[in-house]
Amino acid sequence: MADTLTKDQLLTAYQTMRTIREFEERVHKEFATGEIPGFVHLYAGEEASAAGVCLNLDERDTIASTHRGHGHCIAKGVDVGGMMAEIYGRTTGSCHGKGGSMHIADLSKGMLGANGIVGGGPPLICGTALAAKLKGTGGVGVAFFGDGGSNQGTTLESMNLASVWNLPAIFVAENNGYAESTASTWSVATDNIADRAGAFGMPGVIVDGFDFFAVHEAAREAVARAREGGGPTLIEMKFTRYFGHFEGDQQTYRAQEVAHARAELDCLKRFAAQVTADGSLSAAELAAVDGEVGILIDKAVEEAKAAPLPAPADLLTDVYVRY
Amino acid sequence: MGDAIVGVVANPLSGRDIRRLVTQATVFPTAEKASMIQRMLAAFGAVGVHRALLSTDLGGISAGVFRALGRRRPGDPPWPDVEFLDGLPIRQTAADTAAAVARMTRCGARVIVCLGGDGTARVAAAAAGDVPLLPVSTGTNNVFPVVREATIAGLAAGLVATGAVPPADALTRAKVLEVRAGGRVETALVDVAVSTQAHVAARAVWDPATLTQLFCAFAEPDAIGLSSILGQVAPVSRAQQLGVTALIQNHDPERKVVAPIAPGLVVPVGIAGVRPMTPGTAYPVLADAGVLAVDGERELTFEPGTRPAVTLRTDGPWCVDVPAVLAASARLGLLTRDQGGAHG
Numbered sequence: 001m002a003d004t005l006t007k008d009q010l011l012t013a014y015q016t017m018r019t020i021r022e023f024e025e026r027v028h029k030e031f032a033t034g035e036i037p038g039f040v041h042l043y044a045g046e047e048a049s050a051a052g053v054c055l056n057l058d059e060r061d062t063i064a065s066t067h068r069g070h071g072h073c074i075a076k077g078v079d080v081g082g083m084m085a086e087i088y089g090r091t092t093g094s095c096h097g098k099g100g101s102m103h104i105a106d107l108s109k110g111m112l113g114a115n116g117i118v119g120g121g122p123p124l125i126c127g128t129a130l131a132a133k134l135k136g137t138g139g140v141g142v143a144f145f146g147d148g149g150s151n152q153g154t155t156l157e158s159m160n161l162a163s164v165w166n167l168p169a170i171f172v173a174e175n176n177g178y179a180e181s182t183a184s185t186w187s188v189a190t191d192n193i194a195d196r197a198g199a200f201g202m203p204g205v206i207v208d209g210f211d212f213f214a215v216h217e218a219a220r221e222a223v224a225r226a227r228e229g230g231g232p233t234l235i236e237m238k239f240t241r242y243f244g245h246f247e248g249d250q251q252t253y254r255a256q257e258v259a260h261a262r263a264e265l266d267c268l269k270r271f272a273a274q275v276t277a278d279g280s281l282s283a284a285e286l287a288a289v290d291g292e293v294g295i296l297i298d299k300a301v302e303e304a305k306a307a308p309l310p311a312p313a314d315l316l317t318d319v320y321v322r323y
Numbered sequence: 324m325g326d327a328i329v330g331v332v333a334n335p336l337s338g339r340d341i342r343r344l345v346t347q348a349t350v351f352p353t354a355e356k357a358s359m360i361q362r363m364l365a366a367f368g369a370v371g372v373h374r375a376l377l378s379t380d381l382g383g384i385s386a387g388v389f390r391a392l393g394r395r396r397p398g399d400p401p402w403p404d405v406e407f408l409d410g411l412p413i414r415q416t417a418a419d420t421a422a423a424v425a426r427m428t429r430c431g432a433r434v435i436v437c438l439g440g441d442g443t444a445r446v447a448a449a450a451a452g453d454v455p456l457l458p459v460s461t462g463t464n465n466v467f468p469v470v471r472e473a474t475i476a477g478l479a480a481g482l483v484a485t486g487a488v489p490p491a492d493a494l495t496r497a498k499v500l501e502v503r504a505g506g507r508v509e510t511a512l513v514d515v516a517v518s519t520q521a522h523v524a525a526r527a528v529w530d531p532a533t534l535t536q537l538f539c540a541f542a543e544p545d546a547i548g549l550s551s552i553l554g555q556v557a558p559v560s561r562a563q564q565l566g567v568t569a570l571i572q573n574h575d576p577e578r579k580v581v582a583p584i585a586p587g588l589v590v591p592v593g594i595a596g597v598r599p600m601t602p603g604t605a606y607p608v609l610a611d612a613g614v615l616a617v618d619g620e621r622e623l624t625f626e627p628g629t630r631p632a633v634t635l636r637t638d639g640p641w642c643v644d645v646p647a648v649l650a651a652s653a654r655l656g657l658l659t660r661d662q663g664g665a666h667g
Contacts, residue, residue: 005521060441191353191383194339198350206339213524218341225344233344238415278612278626 005216012282013055015289017268019048019080020071022297024243026163027070029085030301031247037089038100043071045210045242045258048267049174050075050214052056053142056223060139062110062128064121066174067102068241069114072144084270084300089215090307096318097310118179119152121145122171123210126158128166129226139163140226141167148179150193159200168226170219171234174209178239181253194236202232209237210265240265326487328456329403330427331360332420332447334439335382337462338397341525347587351461356438357387358503359473363436364388366477368401370657371485375403376430378423381413397627417446421466424450424615433484436476441467441618443549444467445512448497448640454493455483457643463527463586466546466616467512471645479648482657492651498540500638502615503605504623504631508593511617512640514539514550515633516571518614518621529585531592534571535610538600538633540565548619552582557597566635567599570609604630646663 002036005013024044025216031040038090043050046068054075065072074081087095087101094104105113112124117297125141132139148157150173162169175184190196197204207218222233240261244251275281338351346349360377367375379385385407392405411422426446427435433454437447440462448456457480458468462491467469469476471504482488486584500511516528517536528534541561552569553559556578559567583589600606608631614621615631625631652658 041553130434183381185381191335192339193354195350197343203344203347204339204350205341205343206336207341207525211524213522214526217525218344221341235344243511274522274624278624280521 005205007280009055010123010275011285013051013180013216014268014271014275014281014286016051016055017212017271017295018289019296020044020047020050020074021268022293023070023074023080026297026301028243028247031266035305036087037306038102039257040087040101040247041068041245042241042243042247043068044235045240045261045266046176047071048215048271049172049239050144051210052212053170053172055149056219056286057110057140057142057215059110060132060137061142062125063142063144064112064116064124065144066146067114067116067118068146071105071113073104073106073111077109078111079289080296081300081303082106084314085304085307088304088307090304090311091310091314092303092307096314098314098318103109105267119145119149119154119279121149122155122158124195125169126161126165126167129169130165132168133165138143138227140223142170142172144172144174144177146175147173147175147184147188148192149173150196151179151187154287156196159202159232162270165202166229166231167292168229169232170222170226171232172232173236176239177257178245178253180245181249183253192236194234200234202234204234204236206236206238209239209270210261210267210270212267213272225231225304260304262291325429327371327373327431327481328376328430328432329336329367329480329484330374330376330424330430330432330435331363331639332378332423332427332435333384334420334443334461336415337439337443337574340463340527342463342529342585345527345529346585348463349586350510353383354387356384356461357391359438359461360384360388360503361391362473363403363477363480364402365400366474367403367481370478370481370487372403372481376432377405377407377411377429379382379407379409379411379421381415405495416440421450428452428454429538429655434449434480436480438467439468440465441513442620444468445617447616448512449510450498451640453641455490455641455643458503462506463619466543466548467548467582469645475649476645478652479643479645482648483501483643485505487657488648488651488655493643493648494641495562497561497639497642498638500538500540500566500617501634501636502617502631503634504615504625505629507618507623509615509622510639512540512622513548513618516616517608517610518616519610520621521613521624523621523624526622527585528616528619529588531584531590532573532617533569534592535613536568536570536608537567538568538606540566540635547583547586549584549616551584552580552592552594553597555580555582556594557599559599564623564637566603567597568600568606568633569597570595600635602635602637605634
C-alpha cells in the first residue's frame with residue numbers, strides 16, 4: 001500500500017505531536033511550582049508513537065495506556081482542557097478530578113484509561129478486541145506498554161490470549177530504555193521485546209520510535225491486518241524519554257542520551273524537516289500550528305487553575321458503576 | 324601478538340523490520356547471531372588467526388559472546404585473542420556498523436566478516452575500503468551476503484587473514500551502484516529502486532505499485548528481493564562487467580514478471596524498457612520526486628530539481644569467495660595433516 005498521507009493528515013499528525021510536547025513541557029514546569037498533586041510521568045520524546053499509531057485509528061477503536069499516558073490521551077482525542085484539569089485534581093477534569101495524571105480516561109473517545117498498574121492495559125485490550133470481533137465492528141484494540149510492562153505476566157498472557165483467539169489487538173511496546181531506573185538492556189532477557197512475538201505466534205517488528213512516518217507505516221499495516229482478521233501484532237518502538245521516570249527523578253542512572261536525542265533524533269524536528277523539504281507543508285503552516293497549540297495549552301492551564309476542587313461529598317459519587 | 328587479524332561486525336537489528344509484519348520474513352534471533360560468532364571463533368582458532376576484533380552492541384550479541392568467553396574451560400578448542408571494540412558511542416543505527424568497520428580497518432584487520440542482510444553489507448562495504456569483506460546472511464533480503472554455515476565462513480576468513488590462501492585465489496571484486504541525488508551519494512551492492520512514496524518511513528520496500536524504475540548491479544534468477552524481477556528476464560551475474568535497468572510499469576506494461584520481491588511475497592510486476600547498464604555511465608532517474616531505495620531499503624528522498632542518477636561501478640568491495648578459498652585450501656592441503664601412518 002502506498003504512503004498516501006493527505007495534507008490534512010500531516011497537519012493533524014504535527015498538531016498532535018506538538019500538542020503532546022507542549023502539554024508535557026508545561027506540566028513539567030507547572031509541577032515544579034507544587035500546585036499539581038500526586039505524581040506525573042511525562043511522555044515528551046515519545047510523541048511519534050502515540051501520534052503515528054492513533055492516526056490509523058477511528059471511533060471504533062480502543063486504546064489502553066500506561067502511567068505515562070498523556071500522549072496517548074491527546075492522540076486519541078481526549079479534551080486537553082479536561083486532561084489538564086484532571087491533573088490539577090479539579091472537578092472540570094476528565095474524571096472530575098478524582099483520577100489525576102495516572103487515571104485519565106474517556107470512554108467516549110475509546111480511551112480506556114491511563115493505568116497505574118504496570119502491564120494493566122493489555123488484558124483490557126483483549127476484552128475490547130474480543131468485543132469488536134464478536135460484534136463485527138471492525139474495531140481494533142491497541143495496548144501501549146513500556147519495557148517494564150513487557151516483562152509483566154499480564155502482558156505476556158494477553159499476547160498469548162490474543163493470538164489464541166485471533167483477536168484484532170495490537171501490542172505497542174514503547175521501549176524508552178528504562179523501567180523506572182532499570183535499563184531494558186538488562187531487564188529484558190530477549191534483548192528486543194519484539195523477539196517475543198514469535199513465541200506467541202504473531203509478527204513482531206522494531207520501529208524507530210522517533211520517526212513518525214516509520215511508526216505510522218508499521219501501525220497502518222498492523223491495523224489493516226487486525227481489521228481484516230489477520231490477528232494480533234507486536235510493535236516495539238525504540239526511543240528515549242526526555243524527562244525522568246517521574247517528575248523529581250534525579251536520573252542518576254542516565255548518561256548523555258537525552259541531550260543527543262533532543263538534538264539529533266527528535267520526532268518533531270525530523271517531521272518538520274521532512275515535510276518542508278518535500279513541500280508537503282510549509283514552515284509557515286507549521287508555525288501556525290505551534291501558535292494555536294501554545295494558546296490551547298495556556299488556556300488549559302489557566303482554566304484548570306481557576307476550576308473548583310471536588311467537595312468532600314464528591315468522595316461518595318462515581319464510586320460504583322452500574323452496567 | 325601476530326597480525327592475522329579478523330574483524331567481525333554483527334548488526335543486532337537485522338532481520339527485525341516491517342517485513343516480519345507485511346510478509347512472513349525470517350526472524351533471526353540474537354542468540355543465534357552470538358552463537359554464529361562463537362562458531363567462527365572456533366574456526367579462526369583452527370586455522371591460526373591471532374586476534375579477532377568484535378563489534379559491540381546493545382542488542383545482546385557481544386554480551387552473549389562475552390559470557391561465552393567467561394565459560395571457556397581448559398581443553399576447549401583454541402580461540403584467537405578476542406578484543407571487543409568498546410568505547411565507541413552506540414547509536415543503534417547504521418552508523419554503529421560503519422564506525423566499527425572503520426576501527427577494524429585501522430586496527431589492521433585483514434578480513435572483515437559482516438553478519439546482517441543486504442543493508443548491513445552495504446554499510447560495511449562503504450567503510451571497509453580495500454579490506455576484504457565476507458558478508459554472512461542474518462537479514463531479510465539476502466542477495467549479497469552468503470547463506471553459509473558460520474564455521475565454514477570462519478574457516479575461509481581465517482585462511483585469507485593468515486595469508487594461507489593468497490588473494491588471487493580468494494577474492495573477487497564486487498560491482499556497486501553509485502546513486503547521486505543532490506549533494507548526497509549512496510552506494511548499493513545489489514539494486515536501486517525508485518519509489519513514488521514520499522518518505523523513508525519503515526524503509527523496506529514491498530509494494531511494487533509504488534515502484535517506477537529499477538537498476539541492478541547483478542540480477543540472478545534465484546535471487547530474493549527486487550533484483551529477482553530482472554533476474555527472470557535479463558539475468559546478469561556478479562562477474563559480468565555490466566548491470567541491468569528497467570522501468571516498472573504497473574499499467575500497460577510490456578510484460579509482467581512473477582517475482583519474489585520479499586520473503587513470502589511473490590507478486591506480478593510489470594516491466595518495460597529492459598536494457599543493460601554499462602560501467603561509468605550515469606543513468607538518470609526519470610521521476611521528479613520520490614524515494615530512492617538501495618538494496619531494498621528506502622534510504623533517501625529527492626525533490627523536483629534534484630535529478631538523481633545511478634552509475635554502475637566495477638570497483639566495489641573486495642569479497643571473500645568462500646567456495647574458492649576452501650577449494651584452494653584443498654588444493655594446497657592446508658587443512659590436511661600428514662600423520663605418517665602406514666597404509667595398505
